[in-house]
Amino acid sequence: MQIIIRVFITIMVAGGVIVTGCQKSTVTSSKESSISLADVPGSTHNTSSSCDHTVPNDYGSIQDAIDNASSDDVVCVDAGTFPEQLTIDKALTLRGSGYSSSGTVLEGTDSGTGLEVASSNVTVEKIRIEGFNDGIELSSAMSNLLFKDVYSVENTTRGMTIGGGADLTGITMDGVSFSHNEGDGIRASTASKVEDLTIRDSHFDSNSGSPASSGIEVYQNSSNPGYFTNVLIKHTTFNNNGEKGMYLEKLNNATFDNITVNSSGTNSNYGFNNGIDINLKYGDYENITIKNSTITNSGLDSPDAPNPLFPAAIAIKARDDGSTYGTNPATLIGVNIVHTTITDNVSGIRLGEPGKENATPTNVEITNSNIYDNVRYGVINETLSKVSATCDYWGHATGAMHEDNPKKKPKGDMVTDGVNFIPWSVRQIGQGQNPSNACVGGNNK
Numbered sequence: 001m002q003i004i005i006r007v008f009i010t011i012m013v014a015g016g017v018i019v020t021g022c023q024k025s026t027v028t029s030s031k032e033s034s035i036s037l038a039d040v041p042g043s044t045h046n047t048s049s050s051c052d053h054t055v056p057n058d059y060g061s062i063q064d065a066i067d068n069a070s071s072d073d074v075v076c077v078d079a080g081t082f083p084e085q086l087t088i089d090k091a092l093t094l095r096g097s098g099y100s101s102s103g104t105v106l107e108g109t110d111s112g113t114g115l116e117v118a119s120s121n122v123t124v125e126k127i128r129i130e131g132f133n134d135g136i137e138l139s140s141a142m143s144n145l146l147f148k149d150v151y152s153v154e155n156t157t158r159g160m161t162i163g164g165g166a167d168l169t170g171i172t173m174d175g176v177s178f179s180h181n182e183g184d185g186i187r188a189s190t191a192s193k194v195e196d197l198t199i200r201d202s203h204f205d206s207n208s209g210s211p212a213s214s215g216i217e218v219y220q221n222s223s224n225p226g227y228f229t230n231v232l233i234k235h236t237t238f239n240n241n242g243e244k245g246m247y248l249e250k251l252n253n254a255t256f257d258n259i260t261v262n263s264s265g266t267n268s269n270y271g272f273n274n275g276i277d278i279n280l281k282y283g284d285y286e287n288i289t290i291k292n293s294t295i296t297n298s299g300l301d302s303p304d305a306p307n308p309l310f311p312a313a314i315a316i317k318a319r320d321d322g323s324t325y326g327t328n329p330a331t332l333i334g335v336n337i338v339h340t341t342i343t344d345n346v347s348g349i350r351l352g353e354p355g356k357e358n359a360t361p362t363n364v365e366i367t368n369s370n371i372y373d374n375v376r377y378g379v380i381n382e383t384l385s386k387v388s389a390t391c392d393y394w395g396h397a398t399g400a401m402h403e404d405n406p407k408k409k410p411k412g413d414m415v416t417d418g419v420n421f422i423p424w425s426v427r428q429i430g431q432g433q434n435p436s437n438a439c440v441g442g443n444n445k
Contacts, residue, residue, distance in 0.1 A: 051076035051095070062086055062106075066094070077127070081105045085132070089118045096127035099151040099177070108132035110156045120144050130154045135181070139163030144170045151177040159207075162188040173199045182209040185241075188228065190221035190249075199233045206240045213242030215264065220249035220281045222328050227283075229253055236260075238275070242267045245298065247277045253287045261295040265311070271304035275313040275345070280330045285318065289336040301346045301375075309354040309380055313345035316364075317383075321356035332361035339430065339437055341370040348374040348413065352382030359384050367391050368437050370429050371413055378413030379421075389421045391439030397426040 052073040059065040062084055065075045071091045079097040084106060088094060096104030106114050108131035115129055116137045125148040129135040135152030136159065138145070145168070152159035159178030162168065171194065178185030185204035188194060204215030215238040218228050229252035238245030238261045245264035256276075265273035275298030278288065299311040314337070320329030335351075342348040348371045352358040362385045371378040372395025379400075381387045394400040394412025400421045401414040415421055426441035427434040434440050 050074050054078070055082075056080075062094070066090075066092065072121075077104045079103050081107050083107050083109075085112050085114060085116075087116045087118060088122050088124075091119055091121035093123040093125070094127065095123075095125050098126050099128045099149050101128065103128055105130065108155075113137045113161075114152070114155070117142065117145060122146070123148070125149050127151075128153070132156070134158050134161045135178070136160040137163060138168060139165045141165075141167040143168070146172045146174070147176050148172075148174045149176070151179075153177060153180045155181045155183075157181070157183040157209075158185070158187050160186045162186065162192045162194065164189040164191040166192040166194070168192075168194045169196055171197045173197075173202055175201050177203040177205070178215070179203050179205040179207065181207045182213075183207065184212050184217045185215045186217070187212070188216075188218040189226075190219040191224045191226045192218075192228075193226045194228045194231075196230045197228070197232070200235055202236045204236065204238045204241070204245070208240075208242040213267070214244040214247045215241045216246045216248070217244075218248045218250060220283070222282045225282050226250060227252060231255070232257070234258055237262075238264055240264060240266075243270050243273060244277050245275045245295075247274075247279065249279055249281045250283060250285070251278055251280065251288060252285050255289045255291070256293060257289075258292045259290075260293065261298050261313070263297045265298045266300040268300065268302055269304060271302050271306055271310060273298075273300045273302060273305075273311050274315045275299055276315070278314075278316045280318045280332055281325065282328050283330055285330065285332045287334045288316070288332070289338070290314070290340055291336070291338045293340045295340070295342045296344050299345050299347065307354040308376065309347065309350060309382065311346040312350040312380065313342050313348050313374070315350045316361055317350075317352045317356075317358055318360040319353065319356075320358055320360070321353060329359075331359070333363055335361045335364040337366045337369060339368050341429075342378075343370065343373045345374045347377040347380055349378070350380040350382065351387055352380075354380075354382050356382065357384055358382065361385070364388060368425075368429050368439060369393070370431075371395075374413050376414070377416060379415045379419050381416050381418035383418070385418075387419045389415065389419050390423055391425055392421065393425040393428045394421070397441070399424040399426075 053065040055077045074093040106129045113134045114132040120143045123146040129152040135155045228250045231254040234257040241264040245261040261275040275295045295313040318330040318332035319325040364387045366389040396411035398407040398410040400412045
């Protein structure tokens with residue numbers, strides 16, 4: 001048989017592209033055995049037999065390979081640093097050799113856009129995009145986009161921009177990172193439309209800067225409203241972002257499952273710090289669920305806060321107040337926070353805008369969650385509707401601090417009026433003696 005031996009070499013090719021490639025030798029042997037590049041640990045060479053075009057073997061640049069590809073082709077790129085700005089305007093797969101700094105790196109000069117996707121049925125995988133103004137841009141009507149193992153990091157403004165002309169359906173992000181950008185991880189413009197978005201096993205961390213620095217920011221428009229609907233974010237982190245882990249002005253039928261928000265909303269010069277801020281505007285919204293998640297050390301107090309109730313780990317409100325929102329009020333029906341731990345924040349959960357007496361959200365259920373060691377309040381209700389917060393653990397067997405508590409001196413987190421917290425769990429949910437997420441404690445009388 002033949003033994004295939006490949007030896008890696010690093011070369012400089014035209015255009016200043018540094019690539020890692022290989023040379024091949026063949027040795028004949030009578031023993032049934034083979035060695036291929038796929039057997040080499042940590043290999044960053046693209047060995048897929050499904051590649052229709054390869055860079056730099058077939059083309060000197062990635063854009064040349066894209067331009068010469070046919071619909072549904074696969075463009076494979078070896079490891080290396082590529083000083084290019086790319087546009088994908090046809091259905092194809094762009095497959096790099098890894099998102100690490102030793103993989104396939106699309107490198108900018110602190111300006112422009114690294115990758116613009118302008119076609120449906122596009123897959124981008126195993127690539128790192130860094131050093132641009134915006135790492136990735138989506139600004140047209142498209143469907144069926146997959147970003148897998150893509151890192152868009154260390155850009156001067158955003159990891160991804162979803163522009164005002166974006167009308168997106170069926171977007172999946174799997175194993176991505178939009179982190180360490182000098183602005184937002186992802187920003188969706190006011191008129192943008194997004195439906196059927198799935199994000200899993202991903203990171204939106206350490207985005208910091210001014211005027212915006214959040215893991216994800218989604219904006220809404222009063223005259224030309226967009227939407228952000230049918231959203232699933234799972235097994236994903238939003239840690240160490242300057243102003244907010246997430247900020248959303250439009251959101252429908254959304255589930256955040258097993259997300260972690262730690263130390264986001266910690267800008268001491270910003271008055272509206274939150275871990276998650278759902279600040280809905282100019283429309284009717286429903287069905288938002290946060291479950292199996294952890295939100296800690298988020299929503300820092302600030303001397304710039306107009307009201308001490310503003311800083312919170314989670315803030316959820318539908319704006320119908322004042323001259324700005326009163327003429328085109330938003331509504332929200334259905335909020336479910338379950339099996340979630342919210343600790344070590346200034347305040348845990350706030351419903352409504354402080355002092356505005358918003359009519360919604362309604363049908364709010366906070367249950368089987370751990371809400372404790374928050375400095376001011378565990379739950380704040382600034383709406384005109386009652387909030388159900390039963391079967392939660394408040395940090396002590398005596399339950400939440402409020403005059404409605406039948407215990408003489410309760411020692412748990414404080415709640416405001418308008419929060420029904422009876423019964424509560426006398427044990428921490430999902431921990432120690434209560435691993436089954438049960439509500440232990442009966443009527444707590």
